[in-house]
Amino acid sequence: MATWLRNLTFVVAVVLALAAPAAAQPAQTSGCETCHKEHPQPALSTPARDFLATDVHRERGFTCVDCHGGNPNETDQVRAKAPATGFKGKPSPQGVTAVCARCHSDAAFMRKYAPKQRVDQEAEYATSVHGQQLAKGDTKVATCISCHGAHGVRLVSDAKSPVYPVNVAATCTTCHADTERMKGYKLPDGSPLPTDQRVKYEKSVHYTAMTQRSDLSAPTCNDCHGNHGAAPPGVGAVTNVCGTCHGVFATKFALSTHRQIFDRGCVECHSNHEIIEPTDAMLGTDKSSMCITCHSDGDNGFKAAAGMRAEIDKLKAAIDRSHALVSSAENAGMAMDEQSLALREAANHLTLARTEMHAFEPKAVTTVLEAGLGITAKVDAEGQAALEEVSFRKTGLAVSLGAILLVVVALWLKIRSLRATD
Amino acid sequence: MTQQVLAWLDERLDLSALRAFVAEKTVPKHRHSVWYYMGGITLFLVGVQVATGILLLLYYRPSASEAYESVQFIVSQVQFGWLIRNLHAWSANLLILMAFVHLFSTFFLRAYRKPRELTWVTGVLLLFIMLAFGFSGYLLPWNELAFFATKVGTGSAGAVPVVGDFIVRFLRGGDDVTGATLTRFYGIHVAILPAITTVLLGAHLLFIQRQGMSVPLSVEKREKAGEKIPQEPFFPNYVLHDVMWWYVALAVLAALSLFLPWELGTKADAFASVPAGIRPEWYFLAMFQTLKLIPSHVMGLEGEMLGVLGFSVAAGLLLVMPFLDRHAADGRPSKLITAAGILAVIYLVVFTIYGYLAA
Amino acid sequence: MNEVPRRLFLDTVLGLGFVSTAIAILYPVWRYVIPPASAEPATDSVVAGKVSEFRPNSGAVLKFGTKPALLVRTSDGQFKAFNAVCTHLDCTVQYKSDTSQIWCPCHNGFYDLSGAVVSGPPPRPLESFQVNLRGEPGQEDVVISRT
Numbered sequence: 055m056a057t058w059l060r061n062l063t064f065v066v067a068v069v070l071a072l073a074a075p076a077a078a079q080p081a082q083t084s085g086c087e088t089c090h091k092e093h094p095q096p097a098l099s100t101p102a103r104d105f106l107a108t109d110v111h112r113e114r115g116f117t118c119v120d121c122h123g124g125n126p127n128e129t130d131q132v133r134a135k136a137p138a139t140g141f142k143g144k145p146s147p148q149g150v151t152a153v154c155a156r157c158h159s160d161a162a163f164m165r166k167y168a169p170k171q172r173v174d175q176e177a178e179y180a181t182s183v184h185g186q187q188l189a190k191g192d193t194k195v196a197t198c199i200s201c202h203g204a205h206g207v208r209l210v211s212d213a214k215s216p217v218y219p220v221n222v223a224a225t226c227t228t229c230h231a232d233t234e235r236m237k238g239y240k241l242p243d244g245s246p247l248p249t250d251q252r253v254k255y256e257k258s259v260h261y262t263a264m265t266q267r268s269d270l271s272a273p274t275c276n277d278c279h280g281n282h283g284a285a286p287p288g289v290g291a292v293t294n295v296c297g298t299c300h301g302v303f304a305t306k307f308a309l310s311t312h313r314q315i316f317d318r319g320c321v322e323c324h325s326n327h328e329i330i331e332p333t334d335a336m337l338g339t340d341k342s343s344m345c346i347t348c349h350s351d352g353d354n355g356f357k358a359a360a361g362m363r364a365e366i367d368k369l370k371a372a373i374d375r376s377h378a379l380v381s382s383a384e385n386a387g388m389a390m391d392e393q394s395l396a397l398r399e400a401a402n403h404l405t406l407a408r409t410e411m412h413a414f415e416p417k418a419v420t421t422v423l424e425a426g427l428g429i430t431a432k433v434d435a436e437g438q439a440a441l442e443e444v445s446f447r448k449t450g451l452a453v454s455l456g457a458i459l460l461v462v463v464a465l466w467l468k469i470r471s472l473r474a475t476d
Numbered sequence: 477m478t479q480q481v482l483a484w485l486d487e488r489l490d491l492s493a494l495r496a497f498v499a500e501k502t503v504p505k506h507r508h509s510v511w512y513y514m515g516g517i518t519l520f521l522v523g524v525q526v527a528t529g530i531l532l533l534l535y536y537r538p539s540a541s542e543a544y545e546s547v548q549f550i551v552s553q554v555q556f557g558w559l560i561r562n563l564h565a566w567s568a569n570l571l572i573l574m575a576f577v578h579l580f581s582t583f584f585l586r587a588y589r590k591p592r593e594l595t596w597v598t599g600v601l602l603l604f605i606m607l608a609f610g611f612s613g614y615l616l617p618w619n620e621l622a623f624f625a626t627k628v629g630t631g632s633a634g635a636v637p638v639v640g641d642f643i644v645r646f647l648r649g650g651d652d653v654t655g656a657t658l659t660r661f662y663g664i665h666v667a668i669l670p671a672i673t674t675v676l677l678g679a680h681l682l683f684i685q686r687q688g689m690s691v692p693l694s695v696e697k698r699e700k701a702g703e704k705i706p707q708e709p710f711f712p713n714y715v716l717h718d719v720m721w722w723y724v725a726l727a728v729l730a731a732l733s734l735f736l737p738w739e740l741g742t743k744a745d746a747f748a749s750v751p752a753g754i755r756p757e758w759y760f761l762a763m764f765q766t767l768k769l770i771p772s773h774v775m776g777l778e779g780e781m782l783g784v785l786g787f788s789v790a791a792g793l794l795l796v797m798p799f800l801d802r803h804a805a806d807g808r809p810s811k812l813i814t815a816a817g818i819l820a821v822i823y824l825v826v827f828t829i830y831g832y833l834a835a
Numbered sequence: 836m837n838e839v840p841r842r843l844f845l846d847t848v849l850g851l852g853f854v855s856t857a858i859a860i861l862y863p864v865w866r867y868v869i870p871p872a873s874a875e876p877a878t879d880s881v882v883a884g885k886v887s888e889f890r891p892n893s894g895a896v897l898k899f900g901t902k903p904a905l906l907v908r909t910s911d912g913q914f915k916a917f918n919a920v921c922t923h924l925d926c927t928v929q930y931k932s933d934t935s936q937i938w939c940p941c942h943n944g945f946y947d948l949s950g951a952v953v954s955g956p957p958p959r960p961l962e963s964f965q966v967n968l969r970g971e972p973g974q975e976d977v978v979i980s981r982t
Contacts, residue, residue: 541878
């Protein structure tokens with residue numbers, strides 16, 4: 055074959071090969087969309103449009119009929135939705151879970167699409183407050199589609215998904231911050247269900263970590279309340295829930311005297327939704343502290359709180375003083391690298407002490423702080439030695455100055471004597 | 477032993493002319509002789525700067541990531557590094573002070589009059605060079621104060637019309653003060669300026685040796701009237717006197733290092749905000765304070781530009797002073813110029829103090 | 836008559852003065868030019884010590900620039916180095932030889948020997964540094980440097 059023809063054939067073959075996968079996409083449209091896409095009623099056209107735009111089910115080859123039933127090859131409205139086709143239409147609120155679970159609770163089926171995905175969401179949902187309310191006939195509660203959407207479903211890992219970690223709080227509070235909607239619901243103790251959780255949560259360190267430091271491991275609603283089995287952790291379980299991440303604190307707290315006394319565990323001091331940056335001011339006996347909520351002057355707890363706080367403040371002050379000393383020595387020209395490193399270690403002891411404090415055992419806290427004070431004492435000694443070296447150098451310089459002045463005087467006298475002889 | 481060495485050299489190089497010159501050279505002695513030593517002290521301090529500068533060169537690193545650390549290293553790890561660094565920093569300041577003293581003493585004594593015009597011109601140029609040394613050297617430790625002072629200082633050059641932006645880019649090695657500025661200032665400080673200094677200083681000293689010391693006009697008048705002015709032999713009297721003053725300068729340096737040791741400061745951070753009260757070293761303070769006071773616009777012209785141009789004009793006038801005060805050689809120094817000189821001293825002193833207090 | 840002894844005295848004092856000030860100048864200069872113990876400022880790299888100072892399956896915290904660095908010698912003799920500042924709340928991490936992991940004692944954060952977080956609160960892995968051996972075989976210096 056002529057060279058040019060051979061090349062042309064090659065190029066055409068390549069183009070076709072590239073086009074082929076595109077052709078193999080499951081861009082299956084069904085008869086439903088033909089009508090529903092352009093339907094004058096938005097309630098009937100929007101789902102079709104959403105489904106056609108982005109949907110994880112559509113991308114894997116599912117169509118309208120897989121959830122709604124019907125005959126996709128029919129464009130006649132009556133025949134497409136004839137009972138014989140298995141047409142279900144829009145599921146009722148109580149029927150939604152069944153529609154979704156038909157596939158999502160079938161392990162063998164799900165293995166074909168997402169082998170690692172769980173298949174027990176429906177069972178979990180049944181245990182949740184939402185599930186239990188739904189079973190009682192309450193149709194205001196969330197079902198699968200309330201959080202995941204129905205027609206524009208995205209993967210959880212998709213940043214635009216309503217259940218992407220950063221978006222979860224907004225999704226939950228679509229209902230839970232709606233005072234009208236939440237009217238009539240009560241907490242176990244009879245008080246109305248709060249609707250300010252999101253406002254409070256957005257003040258918390260967890261929210262800051264997630265939104266400003268891109269830490270997706272920071273908790274949002276589902277991390278403490280569960281996602282499908284959503285319910286408040288319940289009295290007595292809070293420490294365990296917080297402890298899934300804050301293990302060290304939970305362990306220490308679990309062994310402490312407060313374990314039996316605090317109804318709501320960690321929440322007693324740290325709040326549940328408005329978890330703000332903890333400070334040393336929370337510990338102690340002045341009016342901004344948490345301890346005086348229960349303890350008063352004279353009881354052991356009061357003394358312990360005052361003691362622990364005083365010791366932490368003492369180490370903080372010692373570190374500040376040492377730091378100033380090291381800085382002045384460094385500025386005067388002494389190498390204080392080792393001492394700066396040691397002061398870092400002393401600051402670590404402060405962090406350790408604050409952790410230890412959750413066992414509410416003053417002796418343990420004291421041990422940690424004493425170790426820290428030992429470090430600052432050593433640094434102070436070394437800093438002082440450095441400043442003494444600076445003094446020594448200054449003395450040497452002063453002696454040299456004396457020698458120089460001596461020469462000046464001697465020269466002056468010499469000049470005078472030379473002048474006298476002239 | 478020195479005699480033997482000199483004889484050995486004499487045999488080969490014929491030092492007879494030189495020896496005769498040194499043996500016979502005399503220096504006039506009068507009421508104002510003390511000012512003769514100011515130049516010598518300045519020269520001594522230049523020597524101290526060269527020596528300590530070379531020593532610092534052995535350990536200093538001119539890059540933004542290492543400069544501060546290398547100075548810290550010199551000061552904390554190198555034996556007597558703290559001393560060398562302190563001497564270099566204080567000697568710089570003392571040198572500029574003595575250069576100004578030397579300038580004003582020669583000015584008021586009209587030493588610049590014919591035939592010493594070139595000595596004056598090379599001297600004024602040397603003053604500018606010393607100020608450039610001070611400005612470029614100040615940045616080298618790469619601490620916060622130096623960084624921002626350089627930023628402000630190089631920024632003012634932008635006020636020069638037409639070539640202002642070019643000058644700023646040329647000085648900074650770019651649009652901002654960066655590591656490029658540091659390297660550039662380093663090159664200027666250790667190579668370019670020393671080379672220029674060698675030439676100018678060599679010429680300056682050569683002229684002085686060739687022409688001898690200038691005497692004040694009052695003494696010259698007496699000389700012309702026939703009076704014999706007392707003379708002091710250059711060697712050993714004047715030399716010993718000179719050395720004595722050098723030792724005094726050394727004592728001042730030692731005292732300054734003792735009572736006001738130079739600090740490291742904090743490392744420069746380009747993204748930190750300018751510290752409050754930032755100001756240049758004292759020898760630029762009068763200029764800085766003046767620029768701060770000029771309103772942003774004067775009769776439609778940019779205030780800063782007027783300020784910078786004003787200083788340039790003043791520097792130009794200073795340079796050509798011998799040609800402005802041309803009747804000084806005839807014993808008729810210009811009273812206007814004397815007045816201007818006094819005003820200049822007052823202005824510099826007052827505005828330097830003002831600059832300190834304002835910060 | 837008193838002239839000569841007085842002049843001699845003055846000359847002696849002057850001579851002594853010159854010599855002592857000369858020494859006061861030259862001695863520091865001499866000490867200055869002799870290289871100090873640590874040859875250069877430790878900004879981008881630091882010498883941790885000799886190879887023989889570090890036993891296998893051990894770790895050491897040392898200063899690197901303004902922050903601590905952790906040098907680990909694994910059981911098979913390899914060296915690894917990390918920024919020892921825990922990515923959680925800045926405590927200094929240490930090497931745990933029993934589990935061959937890097938541990939932060941403050942809140943029980945664990946990292947593996949590639950710096951990745953294994954468990955606990957740290958949000959990001961530890962920054963790795965490069966380790967090189969330099970010098971005579973058997974007596975090499977362990978040099979830690981930023982990548």
